[in-house]
Amino acid sequence: MDERIQQIEQVAILGAGLLGTSVGLGLKAAGYAGRVVGVARSEETLAAAKQRGAIDHGTTDVGEAVKASQLAIVAVPLGQFDRMFQQIAEHEHDGLIITDVGSTKQSVIASAREHLKHPGRFVGAHPMAGSEQQGPEGAQADLCRGKPCIITPGNDTDEDALATVEAMWKSLGMTLIRMSAHEHDVQTATISHLPHAMAVLLVLVAAERGGWDVASTGFRDTTRLASSNPPMRADILMANREQVIEALxxxxxxxxxxxxxxxxxxxxxxxxxxxxxxxxxxxxxxxxDDIE
Known part of the structure; x- marks a missing residue:
């Protein structure tokens, strides 16, 4: 693991769901020796993440996690970013670097600029890894390995923060791709958000026309994304609706x-x-190589 990451004494994962817990497991598996603190709204979620070995300590208090951390990873649904950045800002310090796992980038960066005290220390990221599973129970240490991670720095992004965030995602075995937030949203609308919409529509067509008795693995695999978390997917589609409409x-x-x-x-x-x-x-x- 990069020495830059090993020098970080504490990492806060703000959102101990599927991806946040997978990042914690990935850091541990990569040899990160520091402390990982998880934040979630429920004690049950935190207990599950801790039982999986993804975090060393869990808390429902964002301030408790942020004020003692040098790196914070925001892994909450898009609809919660405004509130999360507001909470971070209350305890933000000069040594804090922030990144995220959000599926859209223009909306996230706009929120960071509006709420954070030091928006230049925020580095937008989107690890292109996931599953139709939900919660810490579905997390995997190798969920990110071999997958692309899109990094969207701006003109005012702090170079030290950028280097640290890129080193962190590389430690999980990800392939880094830099692009603008706008380009990210255009591309992900096509290869991520549109396929989800199509999976939903295929299921709805089948619900209207029938065919369930003869449906098999082809239909199951084609519609897998329709089983993804509906509130989370609604947030993504609404946040990037302009580009999704263009793709549609x-x-x-x-x-x-x-x-x-x-x-x-x-x-x-x-x-x-x-x-x-x-x-x-x-x-x-x-x-x-990562497509099976």
């Missing part, structure tokens, strides 16, 4: 063309679309 509009144009070739009985046109999609996906998978 693009999908709509593609869907119109798909319907057209079927309606005209154009097997050649249909085959060309299927072959192109297969080739694009196969090329992507071939260059991604």
């Amino acid at each position: 509009n693009t999908l709509g144009h593609r869907l119109d063309r798909f319907i057209d070739v079927l309606d005209r009985g154009d097997r050649g046109g249909l085959l060309a679309m299927l072959e192109h999609a297969r080739q694009v996906r196969d090329d992507w998978v071939a260059h991604r």
Whole structure:
């Protein structure tokens, strides 16, 4: 593990759910020798995270965790970021570095700029790792390993804070990608938020048209994301709704063309679309060691 991280005496994980607990487990597995403090609203969640070995101490008091920490990782649902940043600001000190796991970045950075005393010490991050599981019980020490982590520094981002945050995510085995917050939201709308919306719509179509008796692994795998936490996903889709709508509009144009070739009985046109999609996906998978 990077010496920069080992010099940190205490890390606060603000949100001991699936991803927050997985980060704690990952830090421990990577050899982090400092103290990890978890924050959650319920004692039951904290007890579960501690039982898993992800945290050394749990508290419902954000101030208790933040004031003695050098690094804070915000891992709460997007709808709670404003309140969390407000609570952090009450106990924020010059030596505190803050990062997050939020699925959108423009909204999170705007909230950090509004509420934090030292927004330059905040480094936006989005580890592209997750599961349809919920809570600390579903956490995994290797959840982040081999996955991309998008870092979205701004012009005023503190260089020391940036180096520390990048070292932390690297210690979990992640591949770092830097981009602007806007570019992040455009790209994740396409490859993360749109697939979730499509999984939901597929389930709703099946609920309307039927077919459950013959549905098998293909339908199960295609609709896996529909089992994700609904309040959390609603927050994500609403926070990035402008880019999600753009992605849905693009999908709509593609869907119109798909319907057209079927309606005209154009097997050649249909085959060309299927072959192109297969080739694009196969090329992507071939260059991604983390895709199984």
